[in-house]
Amino acid sequence: MPEPVSACTPSVHDLSPSQGSAGTRFRLQLVTLHASGQEEVQEVARIERAGLEMETLGLTLAEGKLILKKIQEGVVQEQIHESLLQLRCCPECGEARHSKGYHPIAVRTLFGNVEVNSPRLEHCRCQPHEEKSFSPLHTVLPEHVSPEMLYLEVKWSSLLPYEVSCDLLHDVLPVDEKLSAVTIRNHLFAVAERIENELGEERPCLLEGNDEDWAELPIPNGPLTVGLDGGFVRSRNKRGCFEVIVGKSILEFKRDEEEGAEKSKKCFGFVQTFDEKPRRRLFELLKSQGLAMNQKVVFLSDGGDDVRKVQQYLSPEAEYWLDWFHITMRNTVMKQMAKGLGKEAKEPSQTGGAQAAVTERKSIAAELQSLKWNLWHGNVERGLERLEDLQWDLDFTVGKSENRDKLSKQLREFDAYITSGTTGSTFRTTGSDTGTGSGSQQRLQNRR
Numbered sequence: 389m390p391e392p393v394s395a396c397t398p399s400v401h402d403l404s405p406s407q408g409s410a411g412t413r414f415r416l417q418l419v420t421l422h423a424s425g426q427e428e429v430q431e432v433a434r435i436e437r438a439g440l441e442m443e444t445l446g447l448t449l450a451e452g453k454l455i456l457k458k459i460q461e462g463v464v465q466e467q468i469h470e471s472l473l474q475l476r477c478c479p480e481c482g483e484a485r486h487s488k489g490y491h492p493i494a495v496r497t498l499f500g501n502v503e504v505n506s507p508r509l510e511h512c513r514c515q516p517h518e519e520k521s522f523s524p525l526h527t528v529l530p531e532h533v534s535p536e537m538l539y540l541e542v543k544w545s546s547l548l549p550y551e552v553s554c555d556l557l558h559d560v561l562p563v564d565e566k567l568s569a570v571t572i573r574n575h576l577f578a579v580a581e582r583i584e585n586e587l588g589e590e591r592p593c594l595l596e597g598n599d600e601d602w603a604e605l606p607i608p609n610g611p612l613t614v615g616l617d618g619g620f621v622r623s624r625n626k627r628g629c630f631e632v633i634v635g636k637s638i639l640e641f642k643r644d645e646e647e648g649a650e651k652s653k654k655c656f657g658f659v660q661t662f663d664e665k666p667r668r669r670l671f672e673l674l675k676s677q678g679l680a681m682n683q684k685v686v687f688l689s690d691g692g693d694d695v696r697k698v699q700q701y702l703s704p705e706a707e708y709w710l711d712w713f714h715i716t717m718r719n720t721v722m723k724q725m726a727k728g729l730g731k732e733a734k735e736p737s738q739t740g741g742a743q744a745a746v747t748e749r750k751s752i753a754a755e756l757q758s759l760k761w762n763l764w765h766g767n768v769e770r771g772l773e774r775l776e777d778l779q780w781d782l783d784f785t786v787g788k789s790e791n792r793d794k795l796s797k798q799l800r801e802f803d804a805y806i807t808s809g810t811t812g813s814t815f816r817t818t819g820s821d822t823g824t825g826s827g828s829q830q831r832l833q834n835r836r
């Protein structure tokens with residue numbers, strides 16, 4: 389039986405009853421109940437407390453870590469001992485296999501490294517075997533790092549620098565003292581590679597099943613809203629730029645969850661020119677949020693070709709909407725240009741007079757505002773009519789100027805943008821938490 393571990397803080401030592409002070413002593417034990425009915429008791433820790441102070445109320449962080457480590461050691465050693473006992477005998481004839489010695493291995497867990505003796509056993513001669521001996525522990529525990537350990541390492545280090553994640557793990561958990569940022573980085577790379585290999589192949593169409601299958605599916609969860617946006621990021625050492633596409637997927641509601649439950653939200657990002665499976669990646673993300681083939685999915689984007697390609701053929705119920713953010717941004721630019729027209733015409737050399745120019749500027753501004761609200765309310769046809777009127781007004785107004793030509797060009801481009809973007813689509817505001825793609829892009833830029 390191991391020696392009892394004292395988890396006392398130095399100040400508590402001073403207050404121990406042996407020195408004449410009154411206090412309360414606690415003994416923590418790990419009791420193993422064997423299948424045979426036998427009980428085995430291991431001392432885990434002794435804690436002493438005297439008086440009442442916030443600093444020593446309950447367990448300290450150091451005590452908590454030490455106790456977790458001791459319990460982990462006891463449980464792991466017992467589990468391995470039990471498992472090895474069962475593996476010791478040949479499953480065919482029941483004869484005990486001969487041992488060829490041990491070698492130590494360290495099992496890494498969130499609650500500390502546990503040193504274990506891994507035996508090497510000779511194969512029983514009742515059956516032919518390619519090798520003479522084998523390691524039973526290697527068969528049942530091929531990996532020496534617990535999945536939860538990898539999970540926290542990878543989760544934290546994908547959000548924080550490796551060094552910070554490493555410090556955080558050491559601060560709150562009794563992880564191996566030698567755990568370093570380099571180890572965490574290596575683990576993250578290994579996990580990323582494994583996830584990458586598990587990702588299915590990229591295909592032109594990722595729809596699953598057909599019309600008949602989809603008709604028989606149960607009523608789906610609420611719609612998924614997926615915002616995508618692309619942005620150019622400067623490469624390291626200023627060697628050009630590359631486009632990053634980022635986004636966020638929000639599930640409106642789940643049918644079986646309680647009212648007021650938090651919505652499922654997931655972010656994603658990839659570099660189109662580097663990633664070989666961007667559509668499959670997005671598809672699997674939606675599947676992880678429970679995507680069903682009869683579920684409505686709304687894709688919000690700027691209508692650009694790059695993001696359009698990614699969202700095609702992922703769901704038969706998909707709708708493709710132009711992100712309001714991109715529409716209103718273009719509209720604002722055109723309003724600024726219209727203001728410029730007025731200023732320009734105030735100069736005496738311009739024909740038409742200042743009064744006429746102000747009226748014209750106001751009329752264009754009003755038309756642009758009207759165009760904006762038509763689009764906001766989804767009245768695309770009326771919006772396009774307004775655009776046509778505006779272009780006509782500008783083209784046939786007396787007098788020519790550089791600013792008028794610029795605004796006219798901008799109007800033509802906006803017309804083409806809306807016309808191509810609204811083929812089978814509609815508009816939607818990106819207010820509150822559905823401000824997805826652009827918001828994620830902004831956050832990405834801010835982090836750099």
Ligand SMILES: [Zn+2]
Pocket residue numbers: 478479480481482483512513514515
């Ligand atoms: Zn045998």
